[in-house]
Amino acid sequence: MKHLLTTAVIALGAAAPAMAENWTMTTTWPSSLELIEFDKHWVELANKLIDDDKLTIEFYEGGSLVPAGEVFGAVESGTIQAGGDWPGYWAGRDAAFSPLATTASLFNAVDYVNWIQEWGGAELYNEVYGKFGMVYLPYGVTNNESGFRTVDKPIRSTEDLQGLRLRLSGLEQGKLLEKLGGNQVSMAGGEIYQSLERGVIDGAEFSTPNVDFSGGFQQVTKYWSTPGWHQSSSIFGVMINKAAWDALDDETRERLEIAADATLLWSLAFTEKRATEAVAQFKEAGTEINRLDDATLEQIQTMANETIEEVACENPLSAKVYASQVGYLQDYSSWRDASAPFNLGRTPNGPDLAKLQECAQ
Helix, strand or coil: CHHHHHHHHHHHHHHCCCCCEEEEEEECCCCCCCCHHHHHHHHHHHHHHCCCCCEEEEECCCCCCCCHHHHHHHHHHCCCCEEEECHHHHCCCCCCHHHHHECCCCCCHHHHHHHHHHCCHHHHHHHHHHCCCEEEEEEEEEEEECCEEECCCCCCCHHHHCCCEEECCCHHHHHHHHHCCCEEECCCHHHHHHHHHCCCCCEECCCCHHHHHHCCHHHCCCEEEECEEEEEEEEEEEEEEHHHHHCCCHHHHHHHHHHHHHHHHHHHHHHHHHHHHHHHHHHHCCCEEEECCHHHHHHHHHHHHHHHHHHHCCCHHHHHHHHHHHHHHHHHHHHHHHCCCCCCCCCCCCCCHHHHHHHCC
């Protein structure tokens, strides 16, 4: 009898459906900044694609659960299962996060998509985040950022950067700005408006025109210097606690990846349309727009290459990421240059690939 009861219990357990996973997710972005739309879009799509009896993701806007700077730690510890981010915020933990987020005068948005999807980029995101017990799905991409917005002094050349206190994110970006004569000030996106208003900083960069407009920067700045050479493109995505990821079945993980790929494509078109609309809005608000000339951009490119090599050669994993990116640029150039001008951007004269490969050893 005991044997029969045991057999029956085992049979019932095998027949019972697996318990549904319920994830809590937040982001580094408050609801006032349009970058949160990337997170919302992925969550909505993922919840549509995945059966409720397998996984449900409950999303909270940035700051409602933990401060923006603590999202990484919350996911790493398993306090929450997922967190939307921009990888560059974690460069203080490992410099390799920086090129996973953006590059100075190298990648455009299509370059990031190409590299992630077909040139080994996805594996490098997971190698870097994997050091901290996480899986990473890139699901947002933007083209180059607006550039600097200043309160009283326009930036029409690198000479105009001298002595300016500018809010700027990014490890390489800060070092490059200092070489050009400016001073990097680090602060969260939500602090920029008041800092500009109170004169704590002379100017700031943050994101694409639409995101900057959503932050109200047109109300506290008069001048806009383009292009955004400091961040020629940016990537956003979701950090997922590895234990939470491993608890899912293969089909559910695949659907999360499908949702990320779809959101990645959508994000580019969404941002480009919204950025175009925002340019008109800034003009209507009376913002003066000044573009750096091509000779200045070539000078910045040379200095950016030097800065990338310096930073990368202090961290083998960072050098490995950069070597992969520059290797992609050189490989893709055979077709991109042959198809110019009907192609997908430019092939920049970037850093020394051999030097990056040596530093990656």
